[in-house]
Amino acid sequence: MKKIVLFKVHMPKSVDESLLEVLHSGFIGQGPKVDEFENKLSNYFENKNVLTLNSGTSGLHLALRLANVGCGDEVITTPMTCTATNMPILAMGAKIVWADIDPITGLIDPNDIEKKITDKTKAIIMVHFGGIPCKIDEINEIAHKHGIKTIEDAAHAFGAEYKGKKIGNHSDFVMFSLQAIKHMTTIDGGLLLCQNEEDYKRGKLLRWYGIDREAKRKEFRCEEDILEYGYKFHMNDICATVGIEQLKYIDNIVNKHIDNQQFYDRELQGIKGVRVIPKPSNSKSSSWIYTIHIEKRDFFQTWMAQQGIMVSRVHERNDKHTAFKEFKTSLPNVDKFNATQVSIPVGWWVSEDDRAYIVAKIKEFSEKYL
Ligand SMILES: Cc1ncc(COP(=O)(O)O)c(C=O)c1O
Numbered sequence: 001m002k003k004i005v006l007f008k009v010h011m012p013k014s015v016d017e018s019l020l021e022v023l024h025s026g027f028i029g030q031g032p033k034v035d036e037f038e039n040k041l042s043n044y045f046e047n048k049n050v051l052t053l054n055s056g057t058s059g060l061h062l063a064l065r066l067a068n069v070g071c072g073d074e075v076i077t078t079p080m081t082c083t084a085t086n087m088p089i090l091a092m093g094a095k096i097v098w099a100d101i102d103p104i105t106g107l108i109d110p111n112d113i114e115k116k117i118t119d120k121t122k123a124i125i126m127v128h129f130g131g132i133p134c135k136i137d138e139i140n141e142i143a144h145k146h147g148i149k150t151i152e153d154a155a156h157a158f159g160a161e162y163k164g165k166k167i168g169n170h171s172d173f174v175m176f177s178l179q180a181i182k183h184m185t186t187i188d189g190g191l192l193l194c195q196n197e198e199d200y201k202r203g204k205l206l207r208w209y210g211i212d213r214e215a216k217r218k219e220f221r222c223e224e225d226i227l228e229y230g231y232k233f234h235m236n237d238i239c240a241t242v243g244i245e246q247l248k249y250i251d252n253i254v255n256k257h258i259d260n261q262q263f264y265d266r267e268l269q270g271i272k273g274v275r276v277i278p279k280p281s282n283s284k285s286s287s288w289i290y291t292i293h294i295e296k297r298d299f300f301q302t303w304m305a306q307q308g309i310m311v312s313r314v315h316e317r318n319d320k321h322t323a324f325k326e327f328k329t330s331l332p333n334v335d336k337f338n339a340t341q342v343s344i345p346v347g348w349w350v351s352e353d354d355r356a357y358i359v360a361k362i363k364e365f366s367e368k369y370l
Helices: 015-023 032-045 056-066 083-091 110-115 136-145 197-206 237-247 250-267 297-306 322-327 332-340 352-369
Strands: 050-053 074-077 095-098 121-127 149-153 173-177 190-194 274-276 290-294 341-344
Touching: 015 237, 032 050, 032 237, 050 056, 050 197, 050 237, 056 083, 056 121, 056 149, 056 173, 056 190, 056 197, 074 083, 083 095, 083 121, 083 322, 095 322, 110 136, 121 136, 136 149, 190 197, 250 290, 250 352, 290 297, 290 332, 290 352, 297 341, 297 352, 332 341
Parallel strands: 074 095, 074 121, 121 149, 149 173
Antiparallel strands: 050 190, 173 190, 274 290, 290 341
16 A cells, blocks of 8 residues: 655765764864855845754744843744744743734734734744745735834745745744754754844854854954853754755755655646635745645545544644643634644655645545535
8 A cells, every 4th residue: 555654855876975974073162164145045036144053943942032122022923833943932931922823824814913913023924834925015014113123933844935925024033943844854843944144143142152253263262252141052063964965955955845846736736625724826836735725624634634634633732732822712713624634645755646646635534524
């Protein structure tokens, strides 16, 4: 029987040589490989303010800090995401204000964001769920009217575009995850892209305890004054070496995801009990996951597993967790989205035969059970 997985690590053999060389070079911390990786990423994103970090979660944490979010401040965000999107808000001692989402796309709803802004709102986080860009311009316009910073959680959206420009250029802060199963991995890692240079420079200090690593030193000690506390969020040369090699493959990887997405967009139309998520015409999804809505979703998951196809809800609404319970509110569209959403394999490893088999099985399920 076929076995089609939902996620797969892309690790080219070609990384071996450079990785071994750095591993035994005597220098494995943050050094020249990190610089080289950041330069290459700057070219890729056409944004010079790129910070490499040890995870995407650290990227969000750093973005909130750079947005000066503090104790008691409010951050508007979506619960329909990985818990990593929202944990950093709690780490800052700030309060979560959930905004509702579009019941079909699962993306945060700008109208609900606007309703939830108060004097205490310091930042808004939007998540490009599955790689489909949110309504970025609308959200930024609302935010900037009120002097609020915006953060894109683009963990799913490496290589996605919005209005003809790569995601990574539209908001105050954009975070990418380079964790194991993302489009591109550095084993673990993350990026924070800043729109303004001041934030970038401050971020560069804060990712390394607030220490200016570029300042001239006589010897090992840190002689420059540390102006404010920082974190240990930086990337190391081992992860950067993996990233440099991965970057050579990224266009191909993203294009394969998109090709499979376009196939499903065509082939899954008009199936009883199945709803395809329409993709906005002004953007390009990077299709990290491909989400559909289907009736009898839980039974569908079990049935597809029996056919050798792994499908999953991938993310659980965050507001169900005890850690977030004090922020609970009514979110009717999250209820709707969450009741029927499920993701099917779409990645670079899904062959033409695989995707045809997946569509055939969805049709069979619909005919038999819906
Ligand atoms: C939407 C989303 N945000 C944030 C993260 C956190 O990224 P990282 O695992 O690199 O910390 C992830 C995933 O892993 C994610 O899927």
